[in-house]
Amino acid sequence: MIPFLALVRKDLKLFFNDRKAVVVGMLVPIVLASFFGYLFGGQKGDAETSKVPVLVIDQDGSDVSRGLITQLGSDKNLDVKPSTLDAAREAVRKGKATAAIVIPRDFGRDAGHALFTGAAKPEVGVLYDPSHNVELGMVKGILSGAVMQTVSKEMFTGRSGREMVNESLAQVDNNPQLPAEDRKALRDLLGGVKELNEQRDREGASRQGELSGGLSMPYETREQPITSGQDVEYNGYAHSFGGMGVQFILFMGLDVGIALLMLRQSGLWQRLRAAPLSRTMLLGSRAVSASLIAGFILLVLFGFARVVFGVHIRGSFAGFVGVCAAFSLMTAAFGLMVAALGETVEATRGYSIMATLIMVMLGGAWVPTFIFPKWLQKLTVIIPTRWAMDGLDGMTWRGLGFSSALAPIGVLLFFSVLFGVVAVMRFRWRTEG
């Protein structure tokens, strides 16, 4: 036991002796996690999110098109500005506007016809920046709602709507090919609208409000974030600190592996091997010290997140500790495997950095995995970091119980054993003299 403890203590001493490295090693993930946390839902209260810049080119100049522009401009998510076609195209190309909406000539009239008679629909052009696909979907949704509301309002209560009703009534009466039953039905419908308009004129402005808004969505949404409890806000920092913790601990594991590779080439390795120490002790002690360091890093990161950003462990504390411990062990085993499979330090550094970044990326440490395509979400279950992230998310902001930590802990321990076995089997013990 004395040699094992000495080996672990020595690793910890070497790590903490380099105070500058320790501070920088903690500071970098904290800064990055704070930044990502702020971006991904960390803002609280009335912090204003940036509006989507949209340009509008009005080639119609009708009451309908003007109403549409007003409607779009009233949306809190859009920053609407008038423009010309050429200027708008240039602005979108340069990334200064996310989209440009082109309202074509006779839009108001054609949209009305299309609404009542099924005539050809006018085409509203949307020029967009292809790097902003997500915002494009939002702009199109807002545009649909605004067109429906503006056109229906104009058709039911506006000047051009009345002209259209009269025009349409005349067409119905003068169309000999229209079946008698259809003619009667259309005349009743259009006549009803005309009578309604005349009645509104007679009654003056007192009833203006009833249909003056036009057609709008027949529902409203009431959004409620489902977090760990009622009135508990989602804290984006919980995920980002978990993610950055996972990333930097993996890099620490990588350093452990590289250091072991370098150690193999040194006199220190000869001295260690000359002592009556088992291989399990030599590698096991390193795994334990690396796990303790990883646990320390997680402790500092979440401690900082708790104090500064109010990140709480809303779920099982034991589950959180379990996930942290299992991930730390997995990282240490990963480092040992790197050392076992590595040939030269330089080559190993290259491919293991790549492997680490892929694990971090696919594990959802940078961005949550729900952003991934479905097939990729399914694929990432084979990535240990995915389980670490799910476990940390579950125990922090999702507020899940200990039972939800069992699967991540189990999978991480499985990977620890797998990596550990590969490390022990493939490690080249003999120094080449």
Added chain:
Amino acid sequence: MLEVKGVTKRYGKLIAVTDVSFRADYGETIGLLGPNGAGKTTTVSIVAGLLSPDSGEVLIEGKQVKSDTDPVKLKVGLVPQDMALYDQLSARDNLVFFAALYSLGGARARQPIAEALNLVGLSDRAGSKVGTFSGGMKRRLNLAAALLHDPQILLLDEPTVGVDPQSRNAIFENLESLKKRGKTLIYTTHYMEEAERLCDRIVIIDHGKVIADDTLQGLHKLLPVTNVIAIELDHADGFKKEQIMALPSVKSAELEQSTLRVGVHDLSRGAPGILRWLSENGHSYRHVSSEQPDLETVFLTLTGRSLRDS
């Protein structure tokens, strides 16, 4: 005590050592002498249990090292050629760590650590970080780290590489002190003067093979001459070395500028006759000295190459 029997080690097609055999008794210092790449470090690594031989065996007090944790390893202390220390830790912390590898913890480690520091003269720097030490101090601490578990056999793989003469001398004194305590030292070097000063027997290795294994005196007997008389002539013009070669005690003669080097087997019998012959034949001289051939000459004689040039 230590027996190395017919040890062979290959790395693929490269044969590092082949059929290496030697033995060392209690209190004996064996020098493994050879040029770089001769197979000295491989031999030491096999003795220390770092490498397994492809054939042959190493016996320490009659026992082979059978596993990583074999207690036989406690009999051996290794001083690697590369510095085996943690620069970030103090000298004492380094020794505490290395003592613990041999299950010496707490109070049990205190005395060996104090003794080792005292032996290498670093007691006053025990609390300093090794990174602040000079090369010579590190070498001395490197030696101290191998002594903590009181091994009977000490394997020293070129322990003076890259140190200044003063530190080298200090290390020699440390080793002589250990020798007096009855430790068995296996000392690899390519410095002949080190082997000559320290070693009771010298094993010369070249291209992975033992080409000689004897005491310094025994190795000298392998040479065609055991002494060289160096005579500075007043006038070397017209001197023919073949003339002096006719004397029965003269085994070799070389004339380099005005210095005549004459090889003899017996200095006391050969020298008077040679000097008399010079006087009688009109060759005056201004200085006479005698030289004993060193290991360099032995190596040159055995391999046809200079040790330093190999």
